[in-house]
Amino acid sequence: MDILEKKLPFVSEMLKGVGQIMLQDNIWTGLLFLAGIFYDDYKMGFAAILAAAVGTLTARILKYDEGEIAMGLYGFSATLVGVALTFMFRADALIWGAVIVGAALATVLQHMAIKNGIPVFTLPFIVVTWAIVFALHSFTAIPPADPLVDTMVLSEEINNFTASTNGFGEVIFQGSFVAGVIFFIAVFLGNPVAALYGLAGSLFGAWIALFFAEPLKQVHMGLFSFNAVLCSIAFAGTKRKDGLLVMLSSLLAVLIDIYMLKMDWSVLAKAGGVLTFPFVAGTWLTLPVKKVLYRIND
Structure with missing residues (x-):
């Protein structure tokens, strides 16, 4: 290259x-x-x-x-x-x-x-x-895109394993199981630690969504995980404090995501949804904590 x-x-x-x-x-x-x-x-x-x-x-x-x-x-x-x-x-x-x-x-x-x-x-x-x-x-009166074929999983079964990689796929609006796996491999090639943290963050985001009784299918599709994936990658590192930052930022991102969806703002729906704003907001809220933690000696 x-x-x-x-x-x-x-x-x-x-x-x-x-x-x-x-x-x-x-x-x-x-x-x-x-x-x-x-x-x-x-x-x-x-x-x-x-x-x-x-x-x-x-x-x-x-x-x-x-x-x-x-x-x-x-x-x-x-x-x-x-x-x-x-x-x-x-x-x-x-x-x-x-x-x-x-x-x-x-x-x-x-x-x-x-x-x-x-x-x-x-x-x-x-x-x-x-x-x-x-x-x-x-x-305008431009119609929505043609619905994509549901290739999210290789079988009719939807399970927790697919949720872990679907979180990667949904970062770039892709819903298939194959795309999610490809995206995980792509990040792993660039930074293995970040990829593994992203995988854990995806599952953590799904668990939080399930705790708040969000729809199971949407959880397994990765719709509550992709912001957590981005947060996990952003704070990934080899120190214990990095793991704490990953957990905190992912938690904040998913909670913000759930809150924005619960509010059901019509203007937000008309503008395209929450997108990756929960990731940005969760990261902003975590950055001051990172400064404090990194001032403390191991």
């Missing part, structure tokens, strides 16, 4: 941008993420590539820091915008235009945050997607 970085740096930046969705500065991770998306739906796969390219190109045109571009920091929010829009709406010309505009806007917001040292994580994706989805629901 060093050859790819030297010969085709733009492709390398794009793939790392896709990989940064789960905080991995790794070309193979990004490539496997794309493979998992294409497995579930080729339109979302093409949208991911287009959005990652637009985000990376926007960063280059606006002359953002080359090191940040090379790490893929301007690709992950853009990629999520592209996948989200083609997941929610039928992919007609207006949606493809929205993917391009949304990816560029997410990149600009990401740069503003990085420049000011604000750890926004996926917030640019959330803000841009909420705005575009709300506008499309309010001013």
Whole structure:
């Protein structure tokens, strides 16, 4: 992959941008993420590539820091915008235009945050997607995307094992068991510790949701786990205190997720749902705790 970085740096930046969705500065991770998306739906796969390219190109045109571009920091929010829009709406010309505009806007917001040292994580994706989805629901009659074939499991049985990997899949709007496994392997290649923490976080998120009597099918689909997966990856490390931070952030993220869903805000439903906001909020609330813990000697 060093050859790819030297010969085709733009492709390398794009793939790392896709990989940064789960905080991995790794070309193979990004490539496997794309493979998992294409497995579930080729339109979302093409949208991911287009959005990652637009985000990376926007960063280059606006002359953002080359090191940040090379790490893929301007690709992950853009990629999520592209996948989200083609997941929610039928992919007609207006949606493809929205993917391009949304990816560029997410990149600009990401740069503003990085420049000011604000750890926004996926917030640019959330803000841009909420705005575009709300506008499309309010001013257009674009129908929702065709329902995907239910390939979540390889049999009719839904079980706790599939819930652990489905949490990975739902981070990028993928519901199949195969995509979830591919995403787990992709993160494992970049950071084995983060992947295993993500697996534990996915199960922990499912357990919390079950404790609050959330619908079993949604729990097994990973809809209450994907924010916990992101929190677990964000705080993954080899120290005991890292495990505490993973548990705290995952707990907060799932509770925020459940609270937002229980409130049943119509404006939120019209804007596309909670997305990864619980992950962002849970991480923000945990970062001050991390500072305190790391000031204490082992």
